[in-house]
Amino acid sequence: MGTFLSRTPKTCCSAAGWRTTVRPVVEPDEIRTERLVLSRPQPTDADAFIALHNTPEAYPHDGWLRRTPEQALEQLDRFREKWAADGIGYWTIRLAGTAEVIGFGGVQHHDEDDGPELNVYYRFFPTAWGRGYATEMVEAALGWARRHRPDRTVRIVTDPANTASVRLAEKLGFTRYLERQRDGHPEVVFRLAAR
Numbered sequence: 001m002g003t004f005l006s007r008t009p010k011t012c013c014s015a016a017g018w019r020t021t022v023r024p025v026v027e028p029d030e031i032r033t034e035r036l037v038l039s040r041p042q043p044t045d046a047d048a049f050i051a052l053h054n055t056p057e058a059y060p061h062d063g064w065l066r067r068t069p070e071q072a073l074e075q076l077d078r079f080r081e082k083w084a085a086d087g088i089g090y091w092t093i094r095l096a097g098t099a100e101v102i103g104f105g106g107v108q109h110h111d112e113d114d115g116p117e118l119n120v121y122y123r124f125f126p127t128a129w130g131r132g133y134a135t136e137m138v139e140a141a142l143g144w145a146r147r148h149r150p151d152r153t154v155r156i157v158t159d160p161a162n163t164a165s166v167r168l169a170e171k172l173g174f175t176r177y178l179e180r181q182r183d184g185h186p187e188v189v190f191r192l193a194a195r
């Protein structure tokens with residue numbers, strides 16, 4: 001894939017009787033925004049993913065989620081399994097025109113807790129913070145959600161003390177749904193209602 005258009009168009013008859021080519025919209029494995037390239041993760045992204053886990057500043061309120069290289073590889077495999085199952089999942093995020101990975105994140109189906117939802121996630125290397133990249137990536141994720149699953153509530157779960165993450169959620173229209181403890185850690189759930 002890699003294009004919005006199917007390579008195998010179907011034909012059918014329009015109301016006027018003319019034969020019309022219909023090309024169903026297929027979501028690509030890669031989405032480009034103004035400044036970012038968002039790609040389905042590949043095994044070759046492993047070094048970047050391990051490096052992110054090895055960056056304590058990228059886990060300011062959730063350091064317990066940092067993984068050993070072996071565990072990080074397993075997590076990357078799970079990202080890839082979600083893609084294989086659902087046709088969408090978290091992206092590897094690069095700056096357009098470069099090979100540099102600046103973070104991981106996106107939107108993924110989530111079927112626990114409060115029923116079927118879409119979960120938005122973001123984690124960037126500190127060198128990429130403060131330039132609006134997370135906003136740009138989450139807007140692309142919400143675009144996917146609107147196109148494909150407008151019936152699904154979208155959620156962001158973060159630590160209530162994570163001011164950057166909380167601000168990002170609020171600025172994109174998410175509202176506080178609940179606060180709770182999970183495994184001894186506080187979390188706030190933000191939601192964007194289905195349409």
Ligand SMILES: CC(C)(COP(=O)(O)OP(=O)(O)OC[C@H]1O[C@@H](n2cnc3c(N)ncnc32)[C@H](O)[C@@H]1OP(=O)(O)O)[C@@H](O)C(=O)NCCC(=O)NCCS
Nearest residue numbers: 058122123124129130131132133134135158163164165167
């Ligand atoms: C959270 C994170 C993704 C934000 O990425 P970013 O690219 O810097 O975010 P943006 O530049 O798009 O900024 C989004 C908003 O948050 C604000 N913001 C960014 N960093 C902030 C901070 N440290 N404190 C308060 N607000 C902050 C921005 O000013 C902007 O709001 P504005 O448009 O009203 O000015 C990034 O800080 C990060 O990767 N943090 C570590 C990982 C993490 O905590 N992820 C969440 C796990 S649940």
